[in-house]
Amino acid sequence: xxxxxxxxxxxxxxxxxxxxxxxxxxxxxxxxxxxxxxxxxxxxxxxxxxxxxxxxxxxxxxxxxxxxxxxxxxxxxxxxxxxxxxxxxxxxxxxxxxxxxxxxxxxxxxxxxxxxxxxxxxxxxxxxxxxxxxxxxxxxxxxxxxxxxxxxxxxxxxxxxxxxxxxxxxxxxxxxxxxxxxxxxxxxxxxxxxxxxxxxxxxxxxxxxxxxxxxxxxxxxxxxxxxxxxxxxxxxxxxxxxxxxxxxxxxxxxxxxxxxxxxxxxxxxxxxxxxxxxxxxxxxxxxxxxxxxxxxxxxxxxxxxxxxxxxxxxxxxxxxxxxxxxxxxxxxxxxxxxxxxxxxxxxxxxxxxxxxxxxxxxxxxxxxxxxxxxxxxxxxxxxxxxxxxxxxxxxxxxxxxxxxxxxxxxxxxxxxxxxxxxxxxxxxxxxxxxxxxxxxxxxxxxxxxxxxxxxxxxxxxxxxxxxxxxxxxxxxxxxxxxxxxxxxxxxxxxxxxxxxxxxxxxxxxxxxxxxxxxxxxxxxxxxxxxx
Amino acid sequence: xxxxxxxxxxxxxxxxxxxxxxxxxxxxxxxxxxxxxxxxxxxxxxxxxxxxxxxxxxxxxxxxxxxxxxxxxxxxxxxxxxxxxxxxxxxxxxxxxxxxxxxxxxxxxxxxxxxxxxxxxxxxxxxxxxxxxxxxxxxxxxxxxxxxxxxxxxxxxxxxxxxxxxxxxxxxxxxxxxxxxxxxxxxxxxxxxxxxxxxxxxxxxxxxxxxxxxxxxxxxxxxxxxxxxxxxxxxxxxxxxxxxxxxxxxxxxxxxxxxxxxxxxxxxxxxxxxxxxxxxxxxxxxxxxxxxxxxxxxxxxxxxxxxxxxxxxxxxxxxxxxxxxxxxxxxxxxxxxxxx
Numbered sequence: 102x103x104x105x106x107x108x109x110x111x112x113x114x115x116x117x118x119x120x121x122x123x124x125x126x127x128x129x130x131x132x133x134x135x136x137x138x139x140x141x142x143x144x145x146x147x148x149x150x151x152x153x154x155x156x157x158x159x160x161x162x163x164x165x166x167x168x169x170x171x172x173x174x175x176x177x178x179x180x181x182x183x184x185x186x187x188x189x190x191x192x193x194x195x196x197x198x199x200x201x202x203x204x205x206x207x208x209x210x211x212x213x214x215x216x217x218x219x220x221x222x223x224x225x226x227x228x229x230x231x232x233x234x235x236x237x238x239x240x241x242x243x244x245x246x247x248x249x250x251x252x253x254x255x256x257x258x259x260x261x262x263x264x265x266x267x268x269x270x271x272x273x274x275x276x277x278x279x280x281x282x283x284x285x286x287x288x289x290x291x292x293x294x295x296x297x298x299x300x301x302x303x304x305x306x307x308x309x310x311x312x313x314x315x316x317x318x319x320x321x322x323x324x325x326x327x328x329x330x331x332x333x334x335x336x337x338x339x340x341x342x343x344x345x346x347x348x349x350x351x352x353x354x355x356x357x358x359x360x361x362x363x364x365x366x367x368x369x370x371x372x373x374x375x376x377x378x379x380x381x382x383x384x385x386x387x388x389x390x391x392x393x394x395x396x397x398x399x400x401x402x403x404x405x406x407x408x409x410x411x412x413x414x415x416x417x418x419x420x421x422x423x424x425x426x427x428x429x430x431x432x433x434x435x436x437x438x439x440x441x442x443x444x445x446x447x448x449x450x451x452x453x454x455x456x457x458x459x460x461x462x463x464x465x466x467x468x469x470x471x472x473x474x475x476x477x478x479x480x481x482x483x484x485x486x487x488x489x490x491x492x493x494x495x496x497x498x499x500x501x502x503x504x505x506x507x508x509x510x511x512x513x514x515x516x517x518x519x520x521x522x523x524x525x526x527x528x529x530x531x532x533x534x535x536x537x538x539x540x541x542x543x544x545x546x547x548x549x550x551x552x553x554x555x556x557x558x559x560x561x562x563x564x565x566x567x568x569x570x571x572x573x574x575x576x577x578x579x580x581x582x583x584x585x586x587x588x589x590x591x592x593x594x595x596x597x598x599x600x601x602x603x604x605x606x607x608x609x610x611x612x613x614x615x616x617x618x619x620x621x622x623x624x625x626x627x628x629x630x631x632x
Numbered sequence: 633x634x635x636x637x638x639x640x641x642x643x644x645x646x647x648x649x650x651x652x653x654x655x656x657x658x659x660x661x662x663x664x665x666x667x668x669x670x671x672x673x674x675x676x677x678x679x680x681x682x683x684x685x686x687x688x689x690x691x692x693x694x695x696x697x698x699x700x701x702x703x704x705x706x707x708x709x710x711x712x713x714x715x716x717x718x719x720x721x722x723x724x725x726x727x728x729x730x731x732x733x734x735x736x737x738x739x740x741x742x743x744x745x746x747x748x749x750x751x752x753x754x755x756x757x758x759x760x761x762x763x764x765x766x767x768x769x770x771x772x773x774x775x776x777x778x779x780x781x782x783x784x785x786x787x788x789x790x791x792x793x794x795x796x797x798x799x800x801x802x803x804x805x806x807x808x809x810x811x812x813x814x815x816x817x818x819x820x821x822x823x824x825x826x827x828x829x830x831x832x833x834x835x836x837x838x839x840x841x842x843x844x845x846x847x848x849x850x851x852x853x854x855x856x857x858x859x860x861x862x863x864x865x866x867x868x869x870x871x872x873x874x875x876x877x878x879x880x881x882x883x884x885x886x887x888x889x890x891x892x893x894x895x896x897x898x899x900x901x902x903x904x905x906x907x908x909x910x911x912x913x914x915x916x917x918x919x920x921x922x923x924x925x926x927x928x929x930x931x932x933x934x935x936x937x938x939x940x941x942x943x944x945x946x947x948x949x950x951x952x953x954x955x956x957x958x959x960x961x962x963x964x965x966x967x968x969x970x971x972x
Contacts, residue, residue, distance in 0.1 A: 136807075138807050140802065143929060146718040146719050146720070147719065147720055152674070153674075154674070154719070154720075155718060155933060238683060238686065239675075239683065243679070302720070306720070320921070321721065321726070321729070321926075322921035322926055323803055323804070324803070324807070344807045346803060346807055347919055347921060348801075348802050348919040349916050350917045350919070352785060353788065353801050353802070353917055353918075356788060356789070356792070356793055356801075357800055357802055360792070360793060360800070362800040362802065363802070512669035512672060512673075512934060513669075515669060515672030515673065516669050516671075516672050519675075519679070519681070519684055520679075520680050520681045520684075521681030521684060521685075552680065
């Protein structure tokens with residue numbers, strides 16, 4: 102009898118508990134103030150900044166921080182804070198000095214900086230991270246190469262010295278990046294083995310940095326949970342827990358933000374952004390960014406070796422129609438290969454406002470009085486490509502430039518624009534320089550050795566000027582070289598420069614502190630929620 | 633009896649082996665000639681030609697295709713399905729971790745679809761031409777016509793966004809709920825087994841909408857097929873004979889049900905296989921995180937080993953489901969036991 106009563110009571114308790122679970126969780130309570138839920142496009146594929154996989158970059162910037170960081174300034178028009186590329190400040194480094202020839206840089210590290218594992222950052226950690234990147238020969242090695250780093254060595258426990266092959270103005274900017282990362286080498290080495298001396302397998306599934314957050318758990322396909330580093334040198338961030346939840350569908354992400362289920366969401370379409378800008382339940386912050394939606398012409402392939410034809414194509418492009426139809430009117434007209442946010446960007450050489458009469462005349466001068474048939478390749482890597490291609494076809498047709506559109510696979514686009522091929526004649530693409538320096542942008546996108554010179558642009562004068570700018574220490578002379586290089590590149594018209602679509606981040610209305618970063622990823626440590 | 637069944641089972645398995653091998657070969661070749669190149673993806677936009685070549689060699693993609701297939705097949709035989717290039721995890725572990733997540737969704741959905749569809753279909757067969765029959769046919773047609781993706785989105789819009797009856801479509805459990813200790817991989821079952829009622833409740837609440845979406849999709853063809861099968865059985869000579877002999881309607885209905893069971897069961901089994909692909913879309917919009925979502929993302933990202941693992945899983949699931957159906961038919965239908 103007693104057993105029966107006990108069982109009845111137990112069953113009742115169970116049923117009540119279960120029913121309560123269903124009832125309370127059917128309508129999920131919004132996240133607590135200290136937890137931020139992010140609707141992410143997917144869970145990170147890994148956590149090694151040198152071996153980028155989908156969404157790796159989004160999270161490693163939260164766990165690994167640089168020796169330096171960009172300062173912020175207030176934008177007088179918007180009143181919002183923005184990155185100031187001219188103001189590079191100490192971060193994990195406390196200070197630095199440079200030799201007279203600009204080739205030796207000595208950094209004094211900030212003392213007392215600790216990882217979540219309790220180990221203090223020393224020069225050995227900085228050196229270990231750079232050696233790992235150089236050995237891996239991936240993203241970090243590229244950063245080392247473009248910033249001319251030859252060697253990194255410890256001087257004492259809190260001092261580290263960098264030797265450069267040649268003076269580099271982008272070196273300090275490069276140190277703001279998440280890679281080569283500064284690892285808690287004491288912790289990471291515990292997971293190294295003879296077969297895996299850099300503990301790459303462990304680094305790919307765990308984090309061990311000196312940044313504001315570290316990975317607590319990962320459930321691929323479901324979520325990654327990050328918690329604040331209790332020893333972070335910059336103090337406790339507002340959000341002590343970040344749930345990075347995989348929500349692969351953009352429509353679902355959109356709905357979740359509108360209903361207050363998440364505080365931040367990744368990658369919405371511009372149509373959704375326009376919707377959200379009108380919605381009081383959501384806040385949208387927009388910046389120009391550095392991503393330049395362009396159509397690139399390979400000047401080494403006929404008939405595009407004819408500069409007059411390329412200029413006619415630029416003149417025939419209807420930029421306003423593109424902004425309206427493709428970018429929902431949110432784009433900013435591009436007039437140089439150097440994004441406008443970077444000091445030294447010069448748009449004066451751009452003289453290609455839409456003018457069909459001029460375009461037709463230029464086309465006739467190029468030797469095509471009856472027009473010409475060309476083809477434009479595009480892929481699905483960037484959301485705007487097809488719409489941009491259609492607009493280009495429409496507007497160029499009015500000047501008798503008949504464009505046949507050809508969709509190719511993303512893989513094909515990537516491989517045919519990679520340094521070993523570069524054989525596409527005319528195609529859409531977007532690159533965004535991660536270092537906010539004009540010489541970096543010029544070298545990356547248009548120098549004959551530039552990794553993102555996808556249209557195989559070759560101009561010996563341009564290369565010579567960019568090479569000179571890379572080593573020039575005098576800021577006035579350097580700026581002059583930067584302007585010269587842009588004029589040559591713009592005049593050669595090997596890019597149909599269309600729009601900077603902009604960066605549009607949507608968040609809960611209470612979220613403050615967001616500042617756009619050159620890697621396009623918000624810093625969770627800077628965000629807070631003020632209701 | 634037992635030896636006959638064993639022989640039957642062995643014959644079925646013997647047929648399955650070349651089938652699985654063919655699936656392995658075709659999938660392996662298709663993903664490689666399909667225009668996807670994980671090297672460009674992994675190398676990133678700034679990699680040099682030498683770095684591209686190094687990654688290609690590291691992944692073994694510089695070897696002849698048949699050699700690559702041989703290495704892969706050798707691994708599969710030893711239980712190694714390769715490593716996902718995008719997650720760095722073993723493909724077998726990835727599948728194991730997501731198996732119950734998808735099966736939970738799929739089996740509940742098809743079960744509910746069958747529980748609703750079979751009785752309605754058979755009843756419509758018994759009352760052909762009636763208003764009820766017309767209604768069943770109309771509902772079935774509507775179910776066929778509705779795109780899965782759209783139905784899922786509408787369900788979210790209605791039950792989550794407007795009516796606030798369903799939880800947020802962001803996975804299998806609330807972001808705030810405690811995860812039950814992993815036993816089977818199903819949050820609902822694990823929560824119940826571990827006595828974590830709140831977690832189980834949250835898991836159940838999250839299951840309802842995607843399961844109902846699958847159930848609606850599954851129900852339409854099951855209903856249509858059950859009606860057709862039922863009608864055929866009702867028209868058969870032995871039912872007409874039974875009716876002429878004066879057997880009661882209740883008894884005749886039971887005969888119809890029993891004789892319809894085998895083809896209906898076979899069809900429900902094929903629905904499970906057919907809905908595996910459909911469930912990828914449902915998983916995607918409900919952020920479910922199962923094998924379907926993983927397979928879809930692997931295809932989009934050119935993760936060769938993962939795509940091969942996904943297709944192999946689908947093939948093996950077909951084999952297992954059909955074996956179970958054969959077993960069920962063998963139990964239900966004594967007449968077929970001697971058949972090869």
